[in-house]
Amino acid sequence: MSKKTVINIGLCGFGTVGQGVWKHLMRARADLESRLGVCLEISAVAVRDLRRKRTVKIPARKLTKDAMSIATDPKVQIVCELMGGTDLALKVTLAALSAGKVVISANKALICAHGAEIFATARKHGGHFFFEASVAGGVPIIKALREGLVANRFPHIYGILNGTCNYILTQMEERDEPYDSVLAEAKQLGYAEADEALDVQGWDAAHKAAVLAWLAHGIWVHPDRMIVEGIDRITPADFKNAATLGYGIKLLAIITRDFVSNELSVRVHPTLLPEGNVIANVSGVYNAISVTGDVVGTTLYIGKGAGQDATASAVISDIGDAVALLRNRKGMHLISEVPLPAAGGLKLAPLENIRGCYYLRLTVRDEPGVLAKVASVMAKHHVSIASVIQNPSEVADTASLVLTTHESHERAMRGTLRQLNRLASVVDKPLLLRISEFKA
Amino acid sequence: MSKKTVINIGLCGFGTVGQGVWKHLMRARADLESRLGVCLEISAVAVRDLRRKRTVKIPARKLTKDAMSIATDPKVQIVCELMGGTDLALKVTLAALSAGKVVISANKALICAHGAEIFATARKHGGHFFFEASVAGGVPIIKALREGLVANRFPHIYGILNGTCNYILTQMEERDEPYDSVLAEAKQLGYAEADEALDVQGWDAAHKAAVLAWLAHGIWVHPDRMIVEGIDRITPADFKNAATLGYGIKLLAIITRDFVSNELSVRVHPTLLPEGNVIANVSGVYNAISVTGDVVGTTLYIGKGAGQDATASAVISDIGDAVALLRNRKGMHLISEVPLPAAGGLKLAPLENIRGCYYLRLTVRDEPGVLAKVASVMAKHHVSIASVIQNPSEVADTASLVLTTHESHERAMRGTLRQLNRLASVVDKPLLLRISEFKA
Numbered sequence: 045m046s047k048k049t050v051i052n053i054g055l056c057g058f059g060t061v062g063q064g065v066w067k068h069l070m071r072a073r074a075d076l077e078s079r080l081g082v083c084l085e086i087s088a089v090a091v092r093d094l095r096r097k098r099t100v101k102i103p104a105r106k107l108t109k110d111a112m113s114i115a116t117d118p119k120v121q122i123v124c125e126l127m128g129g130t131d132l133a134l135k136v137t138l139a140a141l142s143a144g145k146v147v148i149s150a151n152k153a154l155i156c157a158h159g160a161e162i163f164a165t166a167r168k169h170g171g172h173f174f175f176e177a178s179v180a181g182g183v184p185i186i187k188a189l190r191e192g193l194v195a196n197r198f199p200h201i202y203g204i205l206n207g208t209c210n211y212i213l214t215q216m217e218e219r220d221e222p223y224d225s226v227l228a229e230a231k232q233l234g235y236a237e238a239d240e241a242l243d244v245q246g247w248d249a250a251h252k253a254a255v256l257a258w259l260a261h262g263i264w265v266h267p268d269r270m271i272v273e274g275i276d277r278i279t280p281a282d283f284k285n286a287a288t289l290g291y292g293i294k295l296l297a298i299i300t301r302d303f304v305s306n307e308l309s310v311r312v313h314p315t316l317l318p319e320g321n322v323i324a325n326v327s328g329v330y331n332a333i334s335v336t337g338d339v340v341g342t343t344l345y346i347g348k349g350a351g352q353d354a355t356a357s358a359v360i361s362d363i364g365d366a367v368a369l370l371r372n373r374k375g376m377h378l379i380s381e382v383p384l385p386a387a388g389g390l391k392l393a394p395l396e397n398i399r400g401c402y403y404l405r406l407t408v409r410d411e412p413g414v415l416a417k418v419a420s421v422m423a424k425h426h427v428s429i430a431s432v433i434q435n436p437s438e439v440a441d442t443a444s445l446v447l448t449t450h451e452s453h454e455r456a457m458r459g460t461l462r463q464l465n466r467l468a469s470v471v472d473k474p475l476l477l478r479i480s481e482f483k484a
Numbered sequence: 485m486s487k488k489t490v491i492n493i494g495l496c497g498f499g500t501v502g503q504g505v506w507k508h509l510m511r512a513r514a515d516l517e518s519r520l521g522v523c524l525e526i527s528a529v530a531v532r533d534l535r536r537k538r539t540v541k542i543p544a545r546k547l548t549k550d551a552m553s554i555a556t557d558p559k560v561q562i563v564c565e566l567m568g569g570t571d572l573a574l575k576v577t578l579a580a581l582s583a584g585k586v587v588i589s590a591n592k593a594l595i596c597a598h599g600a601e602i603f604a605t606a607r608k609h610g611g612h613f614f615f616e617a618s619v620a621g622g623v624p625i626i627k628a629l630r631e632g633l634v635a636n637r638f639p640h641i642y643g644i645l646n647g648t649c650n651y652i653l654t655q656m657e658e659r660d661e662p663y664d665s666v667l668a669e670a671k672q673l674g675y676a677e678a679d680e681a682l683d684v685q686g687w688d689a690a691h692k693a694a695v696l697a698w699l700a701h702g703i704w705v706h707p708d709r710m711i712v713e714g715i716d717r718i719t720p721a722d723f724k725n726a727a728t729l730g731y732g733i734k735l736l737a738i739i740t741r742d743f744v745s746n747e748l749s750v751r752v753h754p755t756l757l758p759e760g761n762v763i764a765n766v767s768g769v770y771n772a773i774s775v776t777g778d779v780v781g782t783t784l785y786i787g788k789g790a791g792q793d794a795t796a797s798a799v800i801s802d803i804g805d806a807v808a809l810l811r812n813r814k815g816m817h818l819i820s821e822v823p824l825p826a827a828g829g830l831k832l833a834p835l836e837n838i839r840g841c842y843y844l845r846l847t848v849r850d851e852p853g854v855l856a857k858v859a860s861v862m863a864k865h866h867v868s869i870a871s872v873i874q875n876p877s878e879v880a881d882t883a884s885l886v887l888t889t890h891e892s893h894e895r896a897m898r899g900t901l902r903q904l905n906r907l908a909s910v911v912d913k914p915l916l917l918r919i920s921e922f923k924a
Contacts, residue, residue: 068635068779069635072634072635072636072779076634076635176632181780182633182777182779182780182781182783183632183780183783184624184627184628184631184632184633187624187627187628187631187632188624188627188628188632191624191627191801191804191805192616192623192624192627192628192798192801193622193624193797193801194512194516194800194801194804195508195509195512195516195796195797195800195801195804196512196797320765322762322765322766322786325760325762325765326762337622337797339508339512339622339793339794339796339797339800340621340622340623340787340788340793340794340797340798341622341787341788341791341793341794342787342788343622343623343785343786343787343788344784344785344786344787345783345784345785345786346762346783346784346785346786347780347781347782347783347784348780348781348782348783351781353779353780353781354779354780354781356635356779357633357635357636357777357779357780358632358780360634360635360779361631361632361633361634361635364631364634364635365631
């Protein structure tokens with residue numbers, strides 16, 4: 045029997061995800077080895093604290109505190125960067141790619157901030173960078189976009205990319221409870237981080253949207269060139285109002301390309317979705333992504349967006365692809381690694397030109413003539429009112445006024461909001477949500 | 485500038501799918517060529533009738549009536565078998581694989597009937613067989629199972645694999661119309677074939693289920709070892725009864741593996757699905773597949789299951805993978821091409837042992853004591869009744885009796901049906917549907 049090639053894998057970072065990769069790779073190892081025709085060996089693991097007790101036991105000789113030593117170890121062929129953060133993670137990633145290694149990453153913040161540099165380094169030095177785990181956990185959405193739908197251009201990609209927000213919104217809606225108490229509970233259950241800002245303010249979803257936009261359109265969009273709004277101002281009443289109008293509320297990332305004007309827009313914000321839309325019915329910590337291709341039509345991908353096991357599943361899938369590559373080095377690359385051709389003339393749409401319908405909730409003094417004042421502000425900005433719901437508010441002597449608009453645009457709505465804020469009858473900062481008519 | 489490698493592609497079959505592949509490959513060609521670093525050339529097209537007028541124009545010199553000449557042409561590296569059928573299609577496939585070529589197929593009937601031989605031939609001669617288009621049209625479900633979820637074992641895979649049936653069921657439910665008239669309309673609209681049997685009797689879905697079962701479990705299950713039941717006996721009243729009970733009705737393929745007993749079962753039948761299940765809400769010609777992996781949890785894939793464009797999208801994705809392979813021949817293979825290790829001890833579950841809850845609709849004489857007779861037959865077979873709905877029937881002097889059961893098994897239900905058929909009070913063949921409690 046011929047001796048099998050050994051593929052040495054280094055894990056940089058051994059928290060939740062790292063331990064998940066170890067555990068599931070050990071379990072699936074025999075099957076994978078027989079299919080890939082190699083021996084898989086996790087030869088080194090970089091941890092922050094060597095003495096920490098862990099449920100997963102690893103031989104002490106494999107442990108190191110020095111992640112860079114793994115990135116530069118000539119024996120290691122595959123480096124899994126599972127530390128998070130963007131400083132040491134970037135150094136480790138670039139060092140390993142410069143040495144021609146395969147780097148596997150779940151780090152969407154890193155990719156979003158330094159993607160262009162990372163991919164350029166990989167190309168220059170013959171390294172490879174895989175990142176299936178960075179978006180939508182174990183759902184193979186990266187592979188779908190890069191390989192499965194390679195025949196397509198993508199006018200629309202949208203979906204739920206942050207399970208924490210979707211869990212909070214689902215709980216608020218189902219139990220009619222306010223944001224703060226649901227968030228507190230989500231933290232206790234481990235569904236939300238101690239510092240929730242990255243999730244609930246939409247930045248995590250924005251990082252993932254940047255990754256998807258790059259895959260689909262070959263251009264890096266920094267979050268400060270997106271609309272990014274979070275879920276922290278939504279109340280149980282908004283769910284009731286939305287339901288009255290036939291909608292659910294989801295935090296969506298929306299990537300739209302107009303192939304006529306060749307303009308791209310990327311945004312993350314709470315969105316009213318028609319109740320019949322499948323994604324409007326995806327609840328809890330699940331992610332859901334709708335991809336419309338010009339050839340295939342609309343396809344949908346749903347699954348748990350995070351967690352030890354789902355993320356490990358994606359990392360191990362990348363290990364499988366990496367091994368196929370390593371067995372056949374010399375200039376081999378998967379089509380998925382080749383960037384889209386320089387997108388001739390593609391530019392970002394000015395954010396203020398984005399068009400759509402809007403949901404506007406105002407807390408107003410409960411006195412005659414308020415609606416007239418509000419309506420005249422909107423008319424001044426050429427924003428046409430589609431519906432009005434008036435309800436008593438929880439605050440004495442005030443009412444809740446919910447308006448939806450016909451199609452308008454961001455500039456008009458910003459002007460409207462500025463002026464409404466100045467009205468004496470409007471007693472709290474207005475809440476603006478966007479309405480989507482996506483059917484599937 | 486160095487001269488690019490030319491990859492010659494032959495299309496065997498130039499009907500709906502073949503013309504779709506031509507059209508979309510020509511459109512996407514420049515992008516694909518620049519990413520793959522090769523020139524893509526459709527060098528030959530086999531048609532049944534050379535003189536037929538087609539909307540897609542091809543140079544006459546590329547046309548041939550002899551598909552085998554393409555399979556054996558040393559210039560052609562990729563053969564797309566898009567003819568359908570299982571005779572000439574098999575010959576062409578085996579000839580091309582024996583010559584070490586890549587064969588791309590959308591032919592689930594062929595794969596189901598001859599998969600073992602096809603894959604053995606590919607392995608023996610260094611050929612490659614890709615078949616993304618064979619299941620769920622343009623949804624990259626094959627790639628997801630083979631590559632994206634490679635870390636997983638699969639206790640459950642189920643879903644809607646036949647868009648024609650789903651279209652008919654959706655229309656029956658939404659418009660409260662009987663099967664025959666909806667079918668007739670579906671034929672007129674081109675959603676159903678002139679001979680609808682393959683679709684509505686569940687055989688097409690069974691072929692696709694066999695492909696998925698092989699990918700997930702490494703074993704070929706012939707449809708005659710599955711439960712296969714169609715949709716032709718379902719009436720609008722069944723949808724109302726199901727709704728009363730909190731269910732929708734879908735034609736599902738269900739692939740279940742019990743990893744304790746190591747038993748596999750594959751079946752296709754109309755199924756009552758809880759209304760909250762996402763798949764219960766997938767309507768029209770869409771396909772939807774729920775894949776539960778032991779690592780990733782449940783993931784869902786939805787999209788158009790057939791049609792020129794969706795199928796072409798999948799074929800072109802296979803062409804992309806094929807080119808990556810061809811550029812690096814010599815023993816290269818993707819992990820997805822390596823069969824699962826021989827499934828030690830895996831066996832098919834005896835069909836009569838399959839357990840579940842059932843929905844039973846009887847047309848009975850409208851006379852006292854009938855329910856008692858039916859109930860005593862069921863009791864004799866130890867089938868426990870969960871609910872009863874009695875309605876007037878459309879036929880004079882008869883009533884419709886709908887019963888649901890607690891968990892039972894196929895053997896008990898078959899015995900029950902046999903005996904109910906013999907009751908004088910039961911005036912029509914009973915309809916048995918199965919109930920699923922899958923939540924996602």
